[in-house]
Amino acid sequence: MEFRFSEEQQMIRDTAASFLAEVSDSQAVRQAMANGAGYDESLWSRITEEMFWHAVHIPEKLGGLDLGYVELVAMLEQMGRCLTCSPFFSTVCLGVNALRVAGTEAQQKKYLAQIAGEGRTATLAWTGKGRRWDAKSIDTTYTLTKDGVFLDGRLHYVTDGHTADLLIIAARENGSSGEQGIGLFIVPAGAGGVSSVALPTMDQTRKQATISFDKVQVDAADIMRDAGDAWPLLSQVLDLARIATAADQTGGAERVLEMTVDYIKERRQFGRPVGSFQAMKHKAADMMLRAESARSALYYAACVADEYLAGRGTDVMLAEAASIAKAYCSEAYFFNAGCALQMHGGIGFTWEHDLHLYFKRAKSTQQYLGDASFHRERLARMILDAPT
């Protein structure tokens, strides 16, 4: 048992911090969020070619760095601190995870190598319109015919869905319901019958698209594992993505605290720094409690993800750790960002100040893949309704 970054992990974290300070400052973020793709191509090239981060947990034999989830999380935390705009999350935390969890050996060989080697981007699309994040939200259908598998439907809230090269699609067998009949499929973005529409979003640093499937034919080789029974696999992919999201949130929750502490040390009112008022100090202490606890929840979940990906942990452990991290970090980030806005007063309300970007990202990540109340109910099922 050792619950701290190793020296190597520490180095990865520090490298990420200094790289991002250079390439993902406020100006870079604002440029990226205003462009249609939602990220800067040249930054993505530097990430994939110079840093090779996108291959962080792709196995060595497929051209990856073969590092673990703790290392991934260390990078994501720094990206959260900087509001980095890139297809990193969708490609690595949705695409690579889905391939690692649900891809056949052949699919992994082909697609993970493509991602590692060519910097291709990927994403996962699975929900229909609505406010659910469970199996019932899946309403795109697949139909098995003598000519192969066909996908039909519209997928919503797809992170980077308008730019990803590779789409991993969850669909349900026509007529199935709930957790039954779910299949996962790999579809190139350019396949016939696929169309995507980018949507304007309140949080401009995390782009979303709607993707429509009109009788899209899927190669037999691109049907992922356990088709018809793939909900458990998808659920594990989602849990890995939740831990990744919690990393972004933890970084943001820390960063807004720092911004606030810096501000209230300097800002003077009534003849003294506002940071000397107890109301400010106590709120800052509450923020730190949350930021530190978010880190603990996150690092633990990252360790569990490592165990799981190494085949040593169970899906139940993964689900529990992911729900704890996502529930806690979602609330911590939103709480901290809200306090930060309040403690900055009017200045934090301006477009020029970066705070609103954090506040909006706190809200969008809070909702994404289930908010705290969703995950608490999920944990309650594990605690209270589990067969004894």
Next chain:
Amino acid sequence: MEFRFSEEQQMIRDTAASFLAEVSDSQAVRQAMANGAGYDESLWSRITEEMFWHAVHIPEKLGGLDLGYVELVAMLEQMGRCLTCSPFFSTVCLGVNALRVAGTEAQQKKYLAQIAGEGRTATLAWTGKGRRWDAKSIDTTYTLTKDGVFLDGRLHYVTDGHTADLLIIAARENGSSGEQGIGLFIVPAGAGGVSSVALPTMDQTRKQATISFDKVQVDAADIMRDAGDAWPLLSQVLDLARIATAADQTGGAERVLEMTVDYIKERRQFGRPVGSFQAMKHKAADMMLRAESARSALYYAACVADEYLAGRGTDVMLAEAASIAKAYCSEAYFFNAGCALQMHGGIGFTWEHDLHLYFKRAKSTQQYLGDASFHRERLARMILDAPT
């Protein structure tokens, strides 16, 4: 529209305050809570003979004062401030209300006159063991035979159930469920087959008993209105009792704020009154916001109760106002009492200090007749599930 005490109401409130200051101080409360009955007989005599409060909203023709719910609430608020121990709540807010709402003319004539004239006490018993406060909690049964009606079962959490002269019992027709098959019955405490056990309670200022019914025969004349279909009537009685409870809570929520403000003005630490620290001041402000808002919710509900008892308001209006008041005042009192304990530090933790009596009463009244979450769900049904 006038939303303030009239001069007469103000006078009633002031009279109550000064009377209770004399007869229901800390020492009186501590003596009463330590004795078996839970109240001091001589205080009850003064209330019934000298003040005539127990007859506050009994019609004049039956020997009562014929005042309204606003006046009743004004008294209860003062009792809450003083933690007064007496069978006032059970007799007036359960017994009299039940007779007014569900009693036949003959029953009102007989029993309200008994209460007004002889100071007899009464209570309402309706729930079985468990944590529900809806119709499903009723599990005492009544059976119609050729010899009359027979009651069987055990009733829990009965306020003053071990001392009340008159029991009003809710029971369900054998085999019925939910809101169907409910009847209300008047049973003298001494009737054959009735036995009661007083229970030790965490809040010693509000006594409870369990009452057992073993084939208790009820006079035909003591079957209350709408037997078999009396849930709506019972529900209205409960709503009136909830408003009365909210009055007790409002009084308590105000009183603990005052105690705290007095204490933190005097208590010095770090060379200054602790009340000059922002953490204390802001908490006190939050307490005041709740105490004032509790009053508003309470007085509004009292007005609605008056309208209802005068035949001008609907049961839906009553239910809404009661749930708003009970939800808000329950949380306000518990919040304020909890803050008061924290702000008093060690001294508030001692048996000798009265604060714990308020804290415990805040908890017991919070639970009684449904906590805030129960009432919010009830309101949600009105807001969201009502047929449009």
Next chain:
Amino acid sequence: MRLAFSKDDEAFRESIASWLAENLSGKFEKIRFRGGPGDEHMYFDERRDWEYRLADGGWTGVGWPKEHGGRGLSIEQQVIYHEEYARAGGPGRVGHIGEGLTGPMLIAFGSAEQQQRFLPQILAGKELWCQGYSEPGAGSDLANVRTKAVFDRDSDRWLITGQKIWTSLAQESDWCFVIARTDPNSRGSRGLGFFLVPMDQPGVDIRPIRQLTGTSEFNEVFFDAAACDADCIVGEPGDGWKVAMGLLGFERGVSTLGQQMLFQNEFNEIVAIAEENGAASDPTIRQRIADAHIGLRIMRYNSMRTLSGDVGDGSLEKSAMIYKLYWSTWHRNLGNLAMDVLGPEAEIAETAPYDLTRLQSLFLFTRADTIYGGTNQIQRNIIAERALGLPREPRPATD
């Protein structure tokens, strides 16, 4: 205590309701429910026309005394007026600062000449007002005013120089009331004057502030020797703080009930969405919707108690003093609830690049509710010190 309105009052309700039904239609149909906080920039011209229509009908200044051209309505009828106005979807009033602040301030502190000069124009909807209170660097420390007013004997005018911030509707306004320092050697709340400054002059420069919503309801206003006639100071030099504080008190009047009806409309919109998208069956959302409902009802009861002058135990003071803290917190929570009812759909904006939906604007804009007009922290200080008598923060030994 009684809840019912008198027959006269109910008849009055009928008259305003039918007037609104008749007039708030046709070309005004599209401005129904628009122009509230965070939406103030929308349909400005139409709402200006609507102000004239209201004035023609005699529905401006309904609470002002008759001798000043108002309608002199009783509290009850003002309550009814605001209820019906909001129920009908009456748009945010472009003249609300003039009617709600400048007018009552001039009635209380202005000279007869000032009253005659300005009040009729406000009632007619012809002159719009904005306010020049906050300054950059002052924030919650309102008395920390750096804007200067110097009397120029040559032109017989006050010349105002300084910077104000968070001024809404500055571009649309004809006049601005400005608090400025008349005694350059003074500090804090002494030595201030209260000025009525025309906006259409070279010395006034308005720069919109782009807010987190992407829109610009607020402005910075730069005064560079902006001129103000000698008779456009309210009271004497040095009276500025007194006038400013009196003016802040007007914000807690009957119009709070109108504000609450707008809140009710927002709440209803959220409930309708919850019923439509299934959020209404989520138990935690149900709790929060009920909680918002409770909060809004009690906000109303608090106001009714204040308006009825419930003075027992000094409660008038108390129920009025909690008002800002109460509503701002409630409203901020409502904005968050709106997003959580919507779920992931909450992220999707109206149109690219960044036109937000009304509920997104609500969510973001309500974060300012707990800041402007005295932050929640300042409100709690005021409550603790004035209503509860707790000691002030000791002055620091050294600055």
Next chain:
Amino acid sequence: MRLAFSKDDEAFRESIASWLAENLSGKFEKIRFRGGPGDEHMYFDERRDWEYRLADGGWTGVGWPKEHGGRGLSIEQQVIYHEEYARAGGPGRVGHIGEGLTGPMLIAFGSAEQQQRFLPQILAGKELWCQGYSEPGAGSDLANVRTKAVFDRDSDRWLITGQKIWTSLAQESDWCFVIARTDPNSRGSRGLGFFLVPMDQPGVDIRPIRQLTGTSEFNEVFFDAAACDADCIVGEPGDGWKVAMGLLGFERGVSTLGQQMLFQNEFNEIVAIAEENGAASDPTIRQRIADAHIGLRIMRYNSMRTLSGDVGDGSLEKSAMIYKLYWSTWHRNLGNLAMDVLGPEAEIAETAPYDLTRLQSLFLFTRADTIYGGTNQIQRNIIAERALGLPREPRPATD
């Protein structure tokens, strides 16, 4: 980072688990899960016997260095020890103050003679300790010590006079460590001494404090020229504050994990009740149970991070500094949850007149968690000033 324990550590786990299974039985069966906070007065004699049994097995002072008679376990094995102890229902330790505070304090600050005199007795469970820190009137202002220590040359002893409060287990203790003022002209944290005072002497008077639970875990202790041998001062006169502050630091060690296992037992009891009485199907209770679960797990991860010495960004300091605020708030909420899971049944006490159930005691006793050992307000000040570097409250200009 890794979560797994080594094979050696797992073998160690096996050894302590089987020792406990073997020994915590028979006459000790009834003290399983007893004697925790709020329950410290229960089964004292049996728990004292249990302390001897632990000592015989070599299971006291497991974290103390070997050269001082301890077992010198690694952090990992201490974690395991506490986990297994709590899992087995090991009772609240009567010797916990000696083992957790006095021992480490003497090892850090005591003389060799003091170490030889006291440490073996603590390890053997033969001498029990209590603490004399708080004083009435001082509250959170710990440095406001009024108890005096005067050196009496005739008897070659220190004479202690003053009053301490909130001293738990005073009646059962052989020794008390006392912070007292050695320099009568000093104020605040200067001029204090740290004394080891025998309790069984005429100058010591113990008066139980009846708490809101009706029970008396805490005491007032009056010292009236209580004698303390010259060699029973730790360090020099004037060193008292340094020793006291060092000692406070020991409270955040590995034993926090043991505390958490007790919390887990309480949580499990509440879950079992919820499953039995139907609360488990109440959506708001489900949310709160899940939240308590989340809170407890993260409390553990926070401790693991502290114990692993995660020093990146000074986080060691940070994760340790939030500990008290975190657990006290969590525990208080758990007490409230227990009541709400029980519903109306929560009111019913064990037996008349006023013997409370364990969960009622939990509910009431946890209200003290956020007060003693530094209130939540003090904790937030410390976090803000020491971890975040925010300015101290300015000293008042006049007192």
